[in-house]
Amino acid sequence: MIKSSLRLCLFVVLMTACTEKETVDLIVTNANIYTVDANFSKGSSIAIKDGVFVAVSQNDDLQTKYEAKEIRDAQGKTLLPGLIDAHCHFYRLGLNQQRVDLTGTQSFDEVLDRVFQFYKAYPDMTVIRGRGWDQNDWAVKEFPTNYMLDQAFEAIPVVLERVDGHAYLANTAALELAGIKADTQVDGGAILKDAKGKLTGILIDNPMDMVDAVLPKPSLKTQVTALKEAERICFDNGLTTVNDAGLDRQTIELIDSLQQSGELDIRVYVMISNTPENLDHYLPKGIVKTDKLNVRSVKVYGDGALGSRGAALRKPYTDQPGHFGAMVTPVSAINDLAERIAASEYQMNTHAIGDSANIAVLRAYKKVLENRTDRRWKVEHAQVISPQDFDYFALGIIPSVQPTHATSDMYWAGDRLGEVRVQGAYAFKTLLDKAGTVALGTDFPVESVSPFLTFYAAVARQDTSQYPEGGFQIKDALSREETLKGMTLWAAYSNFEEDEKGSIEVGKKADFVILSDDIMTVPTKEIPALQAEQVFVGGEQVK
Numbered sequence: 001m002i003k004s005s006l007r008l009c010l011f012v013v014l015m016t017a018c019t020e021k022e023t024v025d026l027i028v029t030n031a032n033i034y035t036v037d038a039n040f041s042k043g044s045s046i047a048i049k050d051g052v053f054v055a056v057s058q059n060d061d062l063q064t065k066y067e068a069k070e071i072r073d074a075q076g077k078t079l080l081p082g083l084i085d086a087h088c089h090f091y092r093l094g095l096n097q098q099r100v101d102l103t104g105t106q107s108f109d110e111v112l113d114r115v116f117q118f119y120k121a122y123p124d125m126t127v128i129r130g131r132g133w134d135q136n137d138w139a140v141k142e143f144p145t146n147y148m149l150d151q152a153f154e155a156i157p158v159v160l161e162r163v164d165g166h167a168y169l170a171n172t173a174a175l176e177l178a179g180i181k182a183d184t185q186v187d188g189g190a191i192l193k194d195a196k197g198k199l200t201g202i203l204i205d206n207p208m209d210m211v212d213a214v215l216p217k218p219s220l221k222t223q224v225t226a227l228k229e230a231e232r233i234c235f236d237n238g239l240t241t242v243n244d245a246g247l248d249r250q251t252i253e254l255i256d257s258l259q260q261s262g263e264l265d266i267r268v269y270v271m272i273s274n275t276p277e278n279l280d281h282y283l284p285k286g287i288v289k290t291d292k293l294n295v296r297s298v299k300v301y302g303d304g305a306l307g308s309r310g311a312a313l314r315k316p317y318t319d320q321p322g323h324f325g326a327m328v329t330p331v332s333a334i335n336d337l338a339e340r341i342a343a344s345e346y347q348m349n350t351h352a353i354g355d356s357a358n359i360a361v362l363r364a365y366k367k368v369l370e371n372r373t374d375r376r377w378k379v380e381h382a383q384v385i386s387p388q389d390f391d392y393f394a395l396g397i398i399p400s401v402q403p404t405h406a407t408s409d410m411y412w413a414g415d416r417l418g419e420v421r422v423q424g425a426y427a428f429k430t431l432l433d434k435a436g437t438v439a440l441g442t443d444f445p446v447e448s449v450s451p452f453l454t455f456y457a458a459v460a461r462q463d464t465s466q467y468p469e470g471g472f473q474i475k476d477a478l479s480r481e482e483t484l485k486g487m488t489l490w491a492a493y494s495n496f497e498e499d500e501k502g503s504i505e506v507g508k509k510a511d512f513v514i515l516s517d518d519i520m521t522v523p524t525k526e527i528p529a530l531q532a533e534q535v536f537v538g539g540e541q542v543k
Contacts, residue, residue: 081503
């Protein structure tokens, strides 16, 4: 009788042990999940514990296996891995919230009006900064001059940055503060003058640094506010990781401090700005990696931008005979940098717009990477490529491109490049076919933060009015699957982070976003209107 009782107790204990469930923090059920794994498989539910995915199921059976502290019904909505912006200016986006917003202005008169309204609202400003004007959007597509600014602001420095970040319009007070005169010479850019030899206030590329050097630096409070504002905007758009293309040590350390104290939740992949101070500090130090910060690359500027005719071309601009643009960093310096960075653990990520800049960068990469494997060096923008140069991307070089640049530039890119040369521009599908991967971003605040505009521009090659019919150079459109990979898994791969994020798989960080509709099946024209309704970083809801 005693033995029977012991057997019965043992059986009860064993059965209880067999049915005991593992406790997890969150289960999300009834979701339309695109995992973006190797098979691009679908799922219906996920379980999360300690900030990582512990289970992904094709049905809603996870509650039979796990005891969850919280269960969420996704109500059939689409769930994606957290979206990654592979090239942006996160900190600059935050700073821009405290400056005159000039995006979308349709004339220089509108630019002036916004500056005046800003000054009326902030009359104690000792310096006025603005950003976002683009003369290509105006009826008169010529660079503006500072004459009207001088009349209105004789003593207050005014500096208005072009949308691409590669040109300033500065009033005379700002020019004088920077010591810029009519005979000032600076390599790697231009200081424009009128027919009488008078400064117009337009500074292209390197001369801008002279102004930056004398303007007051933002206070610590301003910097913190900027970072938090940028994070809010990114989370609102479904971004959980951002690649900031060019930061200095002080800002990097501030981001790290805010992340460690729990005041900043977004994950940041950092490209350090190419300055002697940054290189001397970080290259010997090696990779800096925390849960939310990854510092392991160098941002180098090869040339300027196409819109300001600063991009370096092999042949003259079609709409400005005799003008080739300019290298911001000389070719010899790019070669030397490549040698130095290749000897470190760091990745080299170089801005290259024009075909001349691209080939200079690609040759430098090929030379130093020949006997090195898995370095994943990137060409940022890879915007205008000569037909014979696409093959360089088969050498393990990653094109990091921004689809909305194509749909912003398509109205005038042909004027700059001509009918033949423009065919090698914004060639995302060709680049993908050669490289096997593309990393997709926005370059915000040059473009909108919205990853849904990125997605739309990549697949439709149209503006939001569905222009042009059939799409701009539609042969280089990406499929929806390719585009989603470029914004998740491939972007993570370009950051050496594919084992920890970029797809919804067991063991990866629980970064994900729930959308207002299915981005993979919704009519193409409806993609720009999609919304990120819920956003999670490490299993914690941040929106």
